[in-house]
Amino acid sequence: MSVLVVGSVAYDGIETPMGKTDRIMGGSASYISITSSFFANPVRLVGTVGKDFDEKDLELFKFRNIDLEGFKIDQSGRTFFWKGRYHDDFNNRDTLDTQLNVFENFDPVIPDAYIGSRYVCLGNIDPKLQLKVLDQVSTPDLVICDTMNFWISGAKEDLLKTLKRVDVLIINDSEARELTNQVNLIRAAEDIRKMGPSILIIKKGEHGAQLFSDEGVFAAPAYPLSEIYDPTGAGDSFLGGFTGWLARTKDHSPENLRRAVIFGSVMASFCVEDFGPNNFKELSEYKIMDRYEEMLRMSHIPKVP
Amino acid sequence: MSVLVVGSVAYDGIETPMGKTDRIMGGSASYISITSSFFANPVRLVGTVGKDFDEKDLELFKFRNIDLEGFKIDQSGRTFFWKGRYHDDFNNRDTLDTQLNVFENFDPVIPDAYIGSRYVCLGNIDPKLQLKVLDQVSTPDLVICDTMNFWISGAKEDLLKTLKRVDVLIINDSEARELTNQVNLIRAAEDIRKMGPSILIIKKGEHGAQLFSDEGVFAAPAYPLSEIYDPTGAGDSFLGGFTGWLARTKDHSPENLRRAVIFGSVMASFCVEDFGPNNFKELSEYKIMDRYEEMLRMSHIPKVP
Numbered sequence: 001m002s003v004l005v006v007g008s009v010a011y012d013g014i015e016t017p018m019g020k021t022d023r024i025m026g027g028s029a030s031y032i033s034i035t036s037s038f039f040a041n042p043v044r045l046v047g048t049v050g051k052d053f054d055e056k057d058l059e060l061f062k063f064r065n066i067d068l069e070g071f072k073i074d075q076s077g078r079t080f081f082w083k084g085r086y087h088d089d090f091n092n093r094d095t096l097d098t099q100l101n102v103f104e105n106f107d108p109v110i111p112d113a114y115i116g117s118r119y120v121c122l123g124n125i126d127p128k129l130q131l132k133v134l135d136q137v138s139t140p141d142l143v144i145c146d147t148m149n150f151w152i153s154g155a156k157e158d159l160l161k162t163l164k165r166v167d168v169l170i171i172n173d174s175e176a177r178e179l180t181n182q183v184n185l186i187r188a189a190e191d192i193r194k195m196g197p198s199i200l201i202i203k204k205g206e207h208g209a210q211l212f213s214d215e216g217v218f219a220a221p222a223y224p225l226s227e228i229y230d231p232t233g234a235g236d237s238f239l240g241g242f243t244g245w246l247a248r249t250k251d252h253s254p255e256n257l258r259r260a261v262i263f264g265s266v267m268a269s270f271c272v273e274d275f276g277p278n279n280f281k282e283l284s285e286y287k288i289m290d291r292y293e294e295m296l297r298m299s300h301i302p303k304v305p
Numbered sequence: 306m307s308v309l310v311v312g313s314v315a316y317d318g319i320e321t322p323m324g325k326t327d328r329i330m331g332g333s334a335s336y337i338s339i340t341s342s343f344f345a346n347p348v349r350l351v352g353t354v355g356k357d358f359d360e361k362d363l364e365l366f367k368f369r370n371i372d373l374e375g376f377k378i379d380q381s382g383r384t385f386f387w388k389g390r391y392h393d394d395f396n397n398r399d400t401l402d403t404q405l406n407v408f409e410n411f412d413p414v415i416p417d418a419y420i421g422s423r424y425v426c427l428g429n430i431d432p433k434l435q436l437k438v439l440d441q442v443s444t445p446d447l448v449i450c451d452t453m454n455f456w457i458s459g460a461k462e463d464l465l466k467t468l469k470r471v472d473v474l475i476i477n478d479s480e481a482r483e484l485t486n487q488v489n490l491i492r493a494a495e496d497i498r499k500m501g502p503s504i505l506i507i508k509k510g511e512h513g514a515q516l517f518s519d520e521g522v523f524a525a526p527a528y529p530l531s532e533i534y535d536p537t538g539a540g541d542s543f544l545g546g547f548t549g550w551l552a553r554t555k556d557h558s559p560e561n562l563r564r565a566v567i568f569g570s571v572m573a574s575f576c577v578e579d580f581g582p583n584n585f586k587e588l589s590e591y592k593i594m595d596r597y598e599e600m601l602r603m604s605h606i607p608k609v610p
Contacts (some may be wrong), residue, residue: 221524
């Protein structure tokens with residue numbers, strides 16, 4: 001089934017304890033579209049970049065068979081640029097530079113051919129723009145949304161309006177706490193599900209993720225990695241794997257939502273094993289399935305005889 | 306099978322965001338012996354308290370059928386007292402008062418009847434004393450050990466000597482990092498297993514626990530609780546549940562080690578739902594099994610069809 005992805009496409013300058021890169025493609029829409037393309041077809045990308053956007057990065061999207069009708073190259077300026085440095089524990093980072101460039105005027109226009117998309121992914125952008133996207137599409141099967149502390153503290157009213165129209169919210173634990181003023185995540189989840197999303201996923205980095213739905217709680221581990229190179233894009237890759245699996249199977253049952261969470265974790269684990277989206281260039285379906293099986297084995301709780 | 310527990314028996318003054326208690330029984334050996342007694346028999350407690358030790362607390366040990374031949378009431382002083390206040394997130398705490406009292410001269414003497422104990426639990430005490438215990442017992446089936454940052458930074462050489470003779474080490478994530486100077490837990494686990502313990506459990510509080518053994522990694526969630534009253538004793542309760550299950554089943558297979566980890570998590574979850582060991586006073590085997598089943602359900606990853 002069709003997946004529509006709306007969000008940022010950017011260049012990132014990244015420094016982690018494992019190395020450094022001055023300029024590598026990033027942005028929520030890049031990661032979401034690339035990772036969901038391993039499962040679903042067509043994947044449609046709505047985003048804007050500047051005149052400095054590299055041909056090789058465009059080639060990666062094309063290689064992943066991503067529909068670029070809604071992808072605009074704005075010759076009037078440069079691509080959104082972010083520079084950051086991760087701390088030794090990879091959990092915290094300092095932003096060293098942010099240049100919005102052409103992204104400052106990003107106003108998502110959904111091409112006619114995209115309006116009937118069945119799965120709509122709202123990457124982490126201004127909730128006003130997320131709403132604008134929802135106003136343009138017809139009746140999708142599922143709306144999946146990300147956000148961040150910046151919008152929770154700075155645009156809460158708009159965000160609450162967006163959440164009313166969202167089926168799945170995927171955020172991290174600190175965002176869930178900030179959105180609800182609840183320290184306890186179980187209570188935070190209850191409160192968030194009253195805001196609109198019937199399905200909530202709270203990501204906890206190396207500690208895995210929790211899925212909250214009418215079925216109750218599903219606790220998923222993170223895939224254990226002894227080497228992490230770059231956490232950038234892990235959350236977006238999670239969202240892409242999760243959505244891609246659901247779009248491929250068209251099955252929103254509790255069982256299949258669990259599978260989608262695990263595919264999200266698997267795509268996030270591949271993401272952090274190299275800088276930027278590099279690890280997705282040669283990733284195979286076989287490797288994805290293999291890691292799924294490993295997660296199944298490592299989480300298995302035997303019955304009591 | 307027989308379980309020998311050596312550690313502290315104390316009174317705690319505890320303040321958490323959910324309430325306050327001026328004086329409630331605590332200490333590693335109390336929690337370990339009480340929780341393991343739900344699974345194993347006999348459970349033997351070696352510890353020392355002062356003349357102020359309450360009859361009702363002695364009654365709790367007796368009610369749990371705990372063998373007290375090695376339990377000494379020292380009339381020369383008072384019981385070890387600790388006072389602390391937990392922060393809003395329950396993950397951090399400030400120590401407000403520590404009075405070692407009779408525990409300062411604790412020198413564990415293992416009664417003859419205890420020497421052949423099959424499962425030996427070394428609660429969090431000076432690693433010198435842990436070694437002394439191991440010198441007194443014959444050849445147990447399994448030695449399970451806890452420690453803390455205080456000993457890792459202050460008595461590392463003694464601790465390393467103890468670890469050489471330990472089968473299972475159960476510590477939390479920050480302790481694993483400090484013991485190895487590794488940020489990454491997978492690498493920390495590899496290093497610790499080279500120090501002696503072939504089985505390592507890293508506890509991560511609300512994020513669950515990881516079991517590292519020759520079989521690989523087992524990732525266990527924490528039981529999700531919307532109300533936490535008092536985290537004191539959670540780690541010791543984990544150790545007690547884990548050991549108790551193994552002692553009951555005499556089965557150290559990879560499958561059964563996983564079950565033991567889940568019983569550890571279950572006992573920790575009961576522990577934090579009330580102050581001190583209060584929740585264990587009326588806990589039933591039925592409730593324990595029920596929570597085990599719930600953990601099994603919430604962690605289940607379905608196969609891909």
